[in-house]
Amino acid sequence: MDIIRFREVIKQREETDDEWTFGVEQCWKKEIEILTEDIPSTINFLKNDCTAEEYSWISEVIDDVVEKVRSKELVQCYKDLMIKFPEECVKYNIAGSIESAEAILTWEDENEKKG
Structure with a gap:
């Protein structure tokens, strides 16, 4: 994972007015x-380098990330950060983001069994 590039995007996101849908997207x-x-390096980043602010910004896209890579380990790692960053969890409803990501994985598992 390119941490420098990620932090540049987060800075850009911070400076983007929420009303400017195209810019946010x-x-x-x-x-x-x-x-x-690179999921292993993303997990490493989350475990070792992710700040509280970065954690909160990731909550905006965690379900999209999980939909793309379907990694239980990634979701668990993101979930583990709830303990490290409790204020962000409350302020940004990160539990809701995690529930959404887990629902994607559950749906995937259930539908694979049917197929």
């Missing part, structure tokens, strides 16, 4: 691309 697209390009 472009930032999200870049975040998803960076977070999904």
Whole structure:
């Protein structure tokens, strides 16, 4: 994972007015691309380098990331950060983001069994 590039995108996202939908979506697209390009290094980043602020910004795209890579380990790692960053969890409803990501994995598992 390119941490420097990720942090540049987060900075750009911070500076993008939420009302400017196109700009926000472009930032999200870049975040998803960076977070999904190398899952082991993304997990390493989350475990060792992710700040509280970065954690909260990732919550905007975590379900999209999981939909793209379907990694239970990634979701668990993101979930583990709830303990490290409790204020962000409350302020940004990160539990809801995690529930959404887990629902994607559950749906995938259930539908694979049917197929």
